[in-house]
Amino acid sequence: MIEQILKYQNLDAELLKLEKDLESNDSRKQANLITKFVKDATDRTKQLNEEATTLIKELEKLKEVENKGVEHVVKLAKQELGELSEPELRDIEIKITNASKNLKELERRLITQMEKVKSVLLEFENTKKKIILARQKHKDHKEKYDAMLKEVTPKLEEMKKDLQKLEKIVDKELFDKYKELRKDGVFPILVPLQDGKACGGCRSSLPSSTIEKLKQNDTIRCENCRRIIYAK
Secondary structure (H helix, E strand, O other), X not given: OHHHHHHHHHHHHHHHHHHHHHHOOHHHHHHHHHHHHHHHHHHHHHHHHHHHHHHHHHHHHHHHHHHHHHHHHHHHHOOOHHHOOHHHHHHHHHHHHHHHHHHHHHHHHHHHHHHHHHHHHXXXXXXXXXXXXXXXXXXXXXXXXXXXXXXXXHHHHHHHHHHHHHHOXXXXXXXXXXXXXXXXXXXXXXXXXXXXXXXXXXXXXXXXXXXXXXXXXXXXXXXXXXXXXXXO
């Protein structure tokens, strides 16, 4: 009875190792990381595109205000000054001074806005280039992983079939316990009695009464780690 379940466990261990190797494969991990990067970068390009559109609209509005301000100053400057009284001249002078100040402030804001637009567009272009490079790297890593997967898959399928065959002939009660522990992430599940007194899994010393039970049964359960202990 115990030989068949041990054979099952040995094959299960090989399958587990193979699946872990696939999961931890560097090309697979790199491809997954690049996939996330491309998604984040694509989202960023959309955001940058929206930012650029907003900034350009604001820039156009500022230019429009600036043009109106220049027209206003020119209009004031073109007035026939000789026909104006001194208070009117002072009023025009104040208006031109204020308009000039406003134009200078507008010019400063225009420069700042243009720098923002330039910065956003530059980041947009750089991000697009990074996406193109990342997609090529993703393709390379995926091809490597797919090649490995293609090579390993037949072996995986064969091992799974062998496990299914063994499952039909192992002791059902023992196998139910095996599946329960396997589901909980315990492995190996069946371990030998260590030095005639300890669990071969967690190395905990067993009570003499438990060891006596093992002499009368094929297996016992470790009270500490729940593994199934068998005598060598």
